[in-house]
Amino acid sequence: MHIIANASRPLYISIIAALFAVVLWAGAPLLVDLASSVPPFQLTAIALLSGAIAALPTSLRKRHTRGSQVGQAPLSLKWKLAIYGLVPALILGAVGGYLTGVGMAPTAEAALLTYTWPVMFIVMSQWLFHRRIPLPVLFGALIAFSGAAVLLSPGTGSEGGRNT
Numbered sequence: 001m002h003i004i005a006n007a008s009r010p011l012y013i014s015i016i017a018a019l020f021a022v023v024l025w026a027g028a029p030l031l032v033d034l035a036s037s038v039p040p041f042q043l044t045a046i047a048l049l050s051g052a053i054a055a056l057p058t059s060l061r062k063r064h065t066r067g068s069q070v071g072q073a074p075l076s077l078k079w080k081l082a083i084y085g086l087v088p089a090l091i092l093g094a095v096g097g098y099l100t101g102v103g104m105a106p107t108a109e110a111a112l113l114t115y116t117w118p119v120m121f122i123v124m125s126q127w128l129f130h131r132r133i134p135l136p137v138l139f140g141a142l143i144a145f146s147g148a149a150v151l152l153s154p155g156t157g158s159e160g161g162r163n164t
Helices: 011-034 040-066 077-104 107-130 135-152
Strands: none
Touching (some): 011 077, 011 107, 040 077, 077 107
């Protein structure tokens, strides 16, 4: 297996960023549970605004290198409407729906689902881009979903295996 690293960034920075993303991802259901008094779309607005402010220095840093590209065609009105109107609306709906769903579900099950749905994205991306699903990806998905099935089966999860 070959690891392809960006020549302008050391590999350890990518690993640290990935670990930070996993920690944030793991804490999302707990944080949503703690913020249950905040309406879901207000929480969505706060989360997206925080992310935008955190990403602002990166976007400003890259801005000067983009302007030096020659021969870039201007966008048509149809593309501008799609990029600046439709995409933000879809993101707002997706994040708002996610936060609403996580807020309504028990925290343990929400965390479990939060961890397993990206596996579906990996499987689908392998199929869409390569028209095949490699065995390691298939086995990883099988392990992830079988673990989810065990944890969501009756008598486990939020029940804690209590006898009723």
